[in-house]
Amino acid sequence: MSKSDPIGDEDRWSEIVARNISNEVQVTCYTGDGDSRSHAGVSKASEHTILHFKDIRHLGNSLKRAVYAANFSSNMFKGSSNANLKNRFALSIKHRCITELKMAHKSYNGDLNKIKQCMPKVADAIVVCFGGRVLW
Template sequence: MSESDPIGDEGRWSEIVARNISNEVQVTGYTGDGDSRSHAGVRKESEHTILHFKDIRHLRNSLKRAVYAANFSSNMFKGSSNANLKNRFALSIKQRCIAELKMALTFYNGDLNKIKPSRPKVADAIVACFGGYCGEP
């Protein structure tokens, strides 16, 4: 890399690294921040499908942004501090989802084939808890 090369071209640098290690390592999965082009660079250099995973820090921030940007009914957050309530709600959803994911990773010993089918139940449980039914079957 020359001193004048831009460091922000994550896709290019990931492609170069993938090419340099391809004789020793077969990359099957890539964990990145999800909003960069680094995965595209690795995928471009590979002859097979590369799974793309988000690291937990970026996943939880993306989740918070998505919840905060969602359109809720006008009476969901009442009062003069509705922006604050919406932010607190987004933070709570983020924390609950990440806690559930970490627990599932531990419970199922990282087996994604077992984790994936249980995830829709998590959303139902979180909604029920916000409705006052925490711990109810």
């Protein structure tokens, strides 16, 4: 890489690195920040499908932004500080989902098939929790 090369070309640099290590390491999964093209470069360098995962911090931030941008009913957040309440709600959803995901990884020893099966139930439980009901 020369001094004049753009550092933002993550696709290209990831492909180069993946090709350089391909004799020693077979990449099957790639965890990235979700807002870059680096996973595309790793995929180009491979002859097989590469699973792409977001790291938990970026996944949580994407979730928080989605919740904050969602259209809620006008009476969902009452009072003069409704933007603050909406932000706190989005943060709470983010933290609850990340905690549940971490606990699922621990409970199912990282078995992604089992984790994928249980996570939709977690979303339902969080909605019920915010509604004021207790499931246990």
